[in-house]
Amino acid sequence: MAKRFGDESILYNWMRNRNTIEFLGIWEQIYNPHFKPLEFERFRRQAGLNSFSMSPKKWIEATGAIGLYAKAGRGGGTYAHKDIAFEFGSWLSPEFKLYLSWPRCKRAKPPSKPSNRKRPGSAPIAAPPTSSRTALPAACSAFCAVAAHAPSTR
Template structure:
């Protein structure tokens, strides 16, 4: 699956395409730096040079086991002559190249692996290449920072869940908060079953008591409650599989909610996550 992002290089928007965990940069967008009305002509002019053919051909030899080297040699022998012409589509079809891709449609164009795109940028302008590399590196640093933050959040939640497990082992007696009438009532809506177990109220009841508030009972939940709610969904699925009737599941879920909330209220790692430190 392909995903795209953009960077800004000297007031030109350059699209980046991620395919098979590899970065491809739009040569079409880069060519607008030279001539915005004839981008295809600019790319073809570059590809007919001997240096370009040798570079993209060597890249394919190093990275593409299916690359047709015989066809590549034929292009290399013709490169540089006045009669030689080569389009990205012709190159791809003749050699089974993967370093350059051609996309049709409104958001299509010619894309090249970043190694090849940087070589094309050198041909366009050395200064343009430097700005392109700078912006590309900036984007990669931002992505790395986002991944690190996501990893920290996942690590923190893992520590939180471990704490829940440890506290559950220590606790022997959990007080009940739902009365018999509440426990005996059958909730046709499974979502409300979880709401009652955790919040002690159904979604409709919450709305009646908070008619001035936007959203629903879960929108107003704390981070601790959201963590427990996610866990209750898994527990409820297990209890359903075991064949427990709804009123018994409500009792079990309520006990789980009480136990986990007690663990989370004073959890140091969760406090750090809420404060934004995440470590």
């Protein structure tokens, strides 16, 4: 998933983010009875500092995490539960984040065009999208394919 956006350093940058550490920690507290909350708190206090660094392996070994899986060597890589993969994809691509809610939005009634009569002087704030909403972009398809094959912990 990350290869489309650069090398693996993008994953380490995501894991340095305080919001990421909080998301991972809360996810683990919900789904992992063997999660180590004291280690999580230590990482949470340090997250966001320039001197803070984090890798999937460091996170897994220190906290006993089950949402991420890192394997070195042939056939290796970093794998994540689909909730975490979707969070990472949302961080990488705002377009992907919007497409996460697309199936839900597709079933909903399309929004009506706002009336300019109610607010004199109002104008559209954005042009209508030029791309078709019926097909997922290639990047979104790749994210979904990765998430579909991620190991499940539920």
